[in-house]
Amino acid sequence: MNLDILKILEKDARVEPDQIAVMTGLPVAQVKQEIAQAERERIILRYRTFVNWEKAGAEQVWALIEVRVAPQRGAGFDAIAERIYRFPEARSVYLVSGAYDLAVQVVGHTMKEVASFVSEKLASLDGVQGTTTHFLLKKYKEDGEIMEGTEDRSRLAIAP
Amino acid sequence: MATTPLARSPRQRSIVSRRVRSIAPSGIRKFFDLLASMDDVISLGVGEPDYATPWHIREAAIYSIEKGQTSYTSNYGLLELRQELARHIAGRYGVEYDPRAELLITVGVSEGLDLAMRAILDPGDEVVVPDPCYVSYSPCVTLAGGLVTSVSTCLGNDFKLRPDDLEDKISPRTKAVLLGYPSNPTGAVMSKEELAAIAEVAERHDFLVVSDEIYDRLVYDGEHTCFSSLPGMKERTIVLGGFSKAYAMTGWRIGYAAARAEIIEAMMKVHQYTLMCAPAMAQNAALEALRWGEEDVREMVEDYNRRRRVMVKGLNDLGLQTFEPKGAFYAFPSIASTGLSSEDFAERLLFEEKVAVVPGNTFGRCGEGHVRCCYATSLDQINEALSRMACFLSKLRS
Structure with a gap:
């Protein structure tokens, strides 16, 4: 798999195969074929747009949930993790080292909605021993992007 | 009034x-x-x-200011920076420079170029400069009392300097040739073999080579050849390099000169009376860039x-x-x-x-x-x- 193609698409999913071919010096047919293969193999999972919802005026409540679980014989943490990630409310689910086991990001419209998801769906699952909920108060940076304010960079428009 | x-x-x-x-x-x-x-x-x-x-470089400079590192540095530049630079040059190009005597930290390559010209030129000495080239080359020669001899390069030869064309311009007063590859404005790069042919002319006619290598890291196919890494060339080359282009640090104004001790000593003499030293905080930023900026x-x-x-x-x-x-x-x-x-x-x-x-x-x-x-x-x-x-x-x- 050509990592260069992936790096270009990860930065900007709109770049067309023709342009990628020029940028990488590869033939267009190969670029298209590699992209198709990456999609097929789920190396490329999805093309998405990164939206600042708060700025768009949409109400969203995010929470990070620490979940302590009892691993199951034969399945380890995977079975319980799957039970959790099946819920669309769980936007990301990670197995982590440290004082708890699963880190779950949950999103909802209101605090009440998130709280009831945690208490009724998450905490009540077999094998879940406890949860701690951290509501996000402000997003400064996500996925490498600074949410508010950018650097004011100006260069000399003409320089030797 | x-x-x-x-x-x-x-x-x-x-x-x-x-x-x-x-x-x-x-x-x-x-x-x-x-x-x-x-x-x-x-x-x-x-x-x-x-x-x-890059933020870690900016942060290192801020930290150095917070710690109060706001004084003059050695005229040659921070010793730590010169030591790191010596390691860096040796690692990349295999040329050993003594950080105490053969490296000088300058205020960008611009200052380095001015110092080099003032250090080596007597009135009437000639410097061969490829045309086209960066805008400062000729004025720096003129301001130092030298005479510019232009040597043409052209699209047909990818704007590389040909040894024959260079040799045609050599006179008994030729003191140096001023090279700038990779080139601003053309983007031309000269290969090791092509530079070796230039080196041969320099050797035969016994003149110096001032090599502006500010774009050394921005080479796309193949490797950059540091002029002083060519056999026998360390003695007759002044390498000018800097941090502006590789680390996106144009505003910091940090460059360096690498040459044999006698030349660096002469350049330092001019530097100490005109600039004293490059800004301390910018030197600290450059040190961070060398240590952690490779990625x-x-x-x-x-x-x-x-x-x-x-x-x-x-x-x-x-x-x-x-x-x-x-x-x-x-x-x-x-x-x-x-x-x-x-x-x-x-x-x-x-x-x-x-x-x-x-x-x-x-x-x-x-x-x-x-x-x-x-x-x-x-x-x-x-x-x-x-x-x-x-x-x-x-x-x-x-």
Whole structure:
């Protein structure tokens, strides 16, 4: 798999195969074929747009949930993790080292909605021993992007 | 009201020295003023990275200020920085420089170039300078009392300096040749073999080589050859390098000179009476860049390379013959097919389509018929500039 193609698409999913071919010096047919293969193999999972919802005026409540679980014989943490990630409310689910086991990001419209998801769906699952909920108060940076304010960079428009 | 006596001198003596008067004003000044009065211009006229300095480098400088490292440093520059630099040069190019005697930290390559010229030239000494080249080369020679001998390079030879052409320009007064590869404005790179041929001429006629290697890290196919790494060349080479382009640190003004002790000592003498030392906080930033900036360089170069390909293909597709620049971040298309002079082309392109490029004659007579297009700008801007240029050219040709 050509990592260069992936790096270009990860930065900007709109770049067309023709342009990628020029940028990488590869033939267009190969670029298209590699992209198709990456999609097929789920190396490329999805093309998405990164939206600042708060700025768009949409109400969203995010929470990070620490979940302590009892691993199951034969399945380890995977079975319980799957039970959790099946819920669309769980936007990301990670197995982590440290004082708890699963880190779950949950999103909802209101605090009440998130709280009831945690208490009724998450905490009540077999094998879940406890949860701690951290509501996000402000997003400064996500996925490498600074949410508010950018650097004011100006260069000399003409320089030797 | 005070009057300036000199201005009213009966002998009508000029206030400005003959030497400074003899230097032509910068050709890009006019464009700079024009641009300032226009909106929505896409500039391919820039001469620096489009990245801000990586944060860890900025943070290191802030920390050094917080710790109170705000005093003069050694005239040579922070010893720690010179030691790190010596390791860096030895690691990359296999040339050993003694950090205590053979390296000098300068205020950008600009100062390094000035120091080099002042350190080696006596009145009437000649310096051979390839044409086209960076705008400071000739003025620096002139200001130091030297005479410039231009040697032509051309598109047909990818703007490389040919040893025969160089040899034709050698006289008994030739003190040095001034090289700048990878080249601003052309993007030309000279291979190890090609540089070795230049070295052979330098050896045979016994002159120095001043090698401006500010773009050493921005090389896209193959490797950069440090001139002093060629056999026997360390003794007769002044390498000028810096942090501006590789680490996106143009505003910090940190460069260096590497040469044998006798030359560095002479350059330091001028430096200590004129600059004293490079700014301490900027030197600390440079130290951080050397220690932890490798990944930044790698990523930026990868990105320039992609945009380079888009720019070069785009220009060629427009019918502007462009050789493949192997280094720096400039493309240097020929605009000869339009029948316009470089300046007319640049001026009309700016007025009619709001794209700024630098006319090639800014960089010397041999730059006429070309314009310099910098691709250190976002892909969207490059594509938009190319499509505006397409409009401009189709109107021109219809």
